[in-house]
Amino acid sequence: MVSIDQYLVLSAILFSIGTFGVLTRKNAIVIFMCIELMLNAVNLTFIALSNHLGNMDGQVFVFFIMTVAAAEAAVGLALIIAFYRNRDSIAVDDFNLLKW
């Protein structure tokens, strides 16, 4: 029987790997993928705790997180395409239209 702590530690590892990716990469699409990874780590925590507590609410939360992630994917990728049309680049260093 796998204990709850192992799932929680695994999701902590996945979350921090995702954090590292968001902080280091320059390609906007890769940063986007790292955010999806972090969301999935949180989903694993929710489902592990939901199973541990014998309660369905955590899984309903995961359902809504997936909905928000799908919406985020659609809008975020549309933004990246619009930005690429303007600047011919998706490096986050070029995302400075509001800065100057």
Place this chain on the structure above:
Amino acid sequence: MEQIYFFILAIVAIISAVLVVSCKSPINNAVALMMTFVCLANFYVMLHAPFMAAVQIMVYAGAILMLIVFVIMLLNLNTTMIQKTSHSVVGAMTLAGLVFFQLYYMFGHSSPTSIKGEITNEVVMEVGHTQLLGQAIFVDFLLPFEIASVLLLVAVVGAVVLAKRNSASVQE
């Protein structure tokens, strides 16, 4: 047996997560991300949540990842994107390590409550996970469900508006 399977899957999940962060080409990152999603779906099955595993495969591996791959192909990124891939690695490493130790400390020095709800593994086996989840969503969480549908509609309209080519610039 379950323990061994868990460790193998966990190692695969962590390695593919590292590949998501470290691969140079975005397509390789996407394939590694797919691997992580499939591993997580396996974990959901081990946690007696088969419906969530199916949704994980369909929504994440099927829809979101395909969208990402489509955009990568569409943008036709050249090799200039590949060079200079990193900001300050050391600072990010410190921050990510801090996040990990915070989470690890929180999980390691506390234990989840032992309060047991009514949905035990036996109930899930007997009634069926999809039915239980359906009851939870359509009875207790009906309003958030409706709001989520509006959110998806807004996202679809927003995506079309954002990605649409500006008609004025096309005519020029």
